[in-house]
Amino acid sequence: MAANAHPSGNERRPDRPTMSSARIAGGIVALLMLVSLAWLAFASMGPEALVEPTVSIEATGSPGAASGVVAADALRDRSRLLYDRTQSETVDGVNVATGGAPQADLTARQGVARSREIVEKWRAPGDVTAILRKPDMIRGTSSLPYENADILEQPEGRDWRRERNGAVAYGGGWLILGVLLALALFLFARGRIRIAEGPAGTTVERFDAAERANHWMTATAFVLLALTGLVILYGTPLLLPVIGPEAMGTLAQVSAWTHMASMVPFIVGVCIMIALWVRDNVPTRLDWNWLKAGGGFASEDSPNPPARRFNAGQKIVFWGVVIGGVSAFASGLILMFPFALFGYVGMQWAQLVHAAIGLLMIALIIGHIYIGTVGMQGAIDAMWSGQVDENWAKEHHSIWYDRITDGSRSTKRLSNSKSSRPSPAAGE
Numbered sequence: 001m002a003a004n005a006h007p008s009g010n011e012r013r014p015d016r017p018t019m020s021s022a023r024i025a026g027g028i029v030a031l032l033m034l035v036s037l038a039w040l041a042f043a044s045m046g047p048e049a050l051v052e053p054t055v056s057i058e059a060t061g062s063p064g065a066a067s068g069v070v071a072a073d074a075l076r077d078r079s080r081l082l083y084d085r086t087q088s089e090t091v092d093g094v095n096v097a098t099g100g101a102p103q104a105d106l107t108a109r110q111g112v113a114r115s116r117e118i119v120e121k122w123r124a125p126g127d128v129t130a131i132l133r134k135p136d137m138i139r140g141t142s143s144l145p146y147e148n149a150d151i152l153e154q155p156e157g158r159d160w161r162r163e164r165n166g167a168v169a170y171g172g173g174w175l176i177l178g179v180l181l182a183l184a185l186f187l188f189a190r191g192r193i194r195i196a197e198g199p200a201g202t203t204v205e206r207f208d209a210a211e212r213a214n215h216w217m218t219a220t221a222f223v224l225l226a227l228t229g230l231v232i233l234y235g236t237p238l239l240l241p242v243i244g245p246e247a248m249g250t251l252a253q254v255s256a257w258t259h260m261a262s263m264v265p266f267i268v269g270v271c272i273m274i275a276l277w278v279r280d281n282v283p284t285r286l287d288w289n290w291l292k293a294g295g296g297f298a299s300e301d302s303p304n305p306p307a308r309r310f311n312a313g314q315k316i317v318f319w320g321v322v323i324g325g326v327s328a329f330a331s332g333l334i335l336m337f338p339f340a341l342f343g344y345v346g347m348q349w350a351q352l353v354h355a356a357i358g359l360l361m362i363a364l365i366i367g368h369i370y371i372g373t374v375g376m377q378g379a380i381d382a383m384w385s386g387q388v389d390e391n392w393a394k395e396h397h398s399i400w401y402d403r404i405t406d407g408s409r410s411t412k413r414l415s416n417s418k419s420s421r422p423s424p425a426a427g428e
């Protein structure tokens with residue numbers, strides 16, 4: 001890239017006639033995000049395809065297959081029953097649907113007995129779920145030959161579905177695409193945040209092996225949680241039409257189990273992060289000054305505000321991960337053990353809160369990954385090798401740098417030769 005070709009080795013920007021490839025990439029991603037947001041706006045204005053459920057029943061297997069025939073039989077019986085009841089509804093002025101004319105009533109009872117017999121045969125063993133055994137459930141009747149269809153939906157269920165498929169799903173889309181757009185525009189306008197003095201070639205230790213191992217364990221678990229969570233939330237409207245029901249079924253099942261399993265290393269990692277880093281993340285007055293100065297990120301000429309080991313931006317990430325992680329864990333447990341602690345309304349709230357926290361955390365971590373990789377020269381070294389360039393440390397964490405180089409914290413220096421430090425992020 002252009003910056004690496006600079007004869008001095010220092011990557012100061014001044015008179016670069018061409019736009020860096022990072023900025024071009026930022027521009028392209030920004031355009032893609034604009035198109036995606038326009039599509040999202042269009043989709044959210046359409047009919048409530050995501051909101052209203054559709055219910056259908058299909059005879060499975062080839063024509064003549066046992067299940068299909070039985071299902072079709074049961075449906076025909078039920079339909080005939082309903083037809084008879086409506087036909088005889090006003091016979092002799094008596095409303096038979098509510099227990100009137102003897103002839104119609106008899107037809108109805110026969111029909112019900114026949115349907116029930118068919119349903120009993122048709123139902124798979126163990127098909128009655130725990131929800132059916134709940135004493136507070138409301139059961140009605142339906143024309144479908146399947147017991148679950150007789151459970152009446154509580155009105156809040158419809159509100160919950162509307163929020164989940166509307167506010168949460170679309171809100172999450174706006175949030176994630178919006179954050180990506182903002183970051184891409186920032187990269188386009190500002191380019192990478194470089195080490196102003198250029199790399200010194202000497203390094204100091206920033207994170208030890210335990211800190212790094214724990215960071216990457218938590219990060220891997222979070223990425224799995226995020227991807228599988230997105231499949232759970234958006235799989236049906238976005239992936240099902242593309243990959244079809246069979247692949248979607250497998251993917252959904254794998255996602256649900258991976259999601260629950262990844263929670264364990266994630267929450268363990270968050271607890272270790274608390275133990276390792278909470279002391280360095282206590283907010284101080286310096287943080288306010290750092291925020292007011294925008295971290296010194298606005299332009300290459302902005303002065304870097306002083307910071308200790310973690311600056312205000314990093315503290316926001318830390319507390320977001322801690323508070324979000326613990327809340328996601330708690331609401332996730334409620335969802336994993338349905339009705340153990342709460343009834344229907346509690347479960348519905350747990351689902352909405354869990355999804356909202358997950359989406360907010362994904363947005364936060366996208367910002368974190370950006371600044372740790374493409375956004376800032378030299379940052380990834382901190383978590384990769386554990387060593388950061390001294391000039392990077394002076395510029396972004398001046399107070400911390402002064403303290404560790406005073407000898408109050410063990411420092412590890414490497415060779416003075418610039419070429420001896422293979423740095424994946426040294427160039428652009």
Ligand code: HEM
Nearest residue numbers: 218219222223314317318321365369372373379380382383
């Ligand atoms: C997957 C890609 C990720 C990358 C490339 C990445 C990169 C980094 C880097 C470079 C640092 C050190 C910054 C410094 O020197 O001060 C860091 C710190 C940290 N990371 Fe990550 N990280 C990733 C994912 C995550 C995830 C998923 C979480 C938590 C859910 C997380 C939580 C943290 C925390 C709490 C810190 C300390 C505070 C901070 O520097 O913001 N990281 N990460």
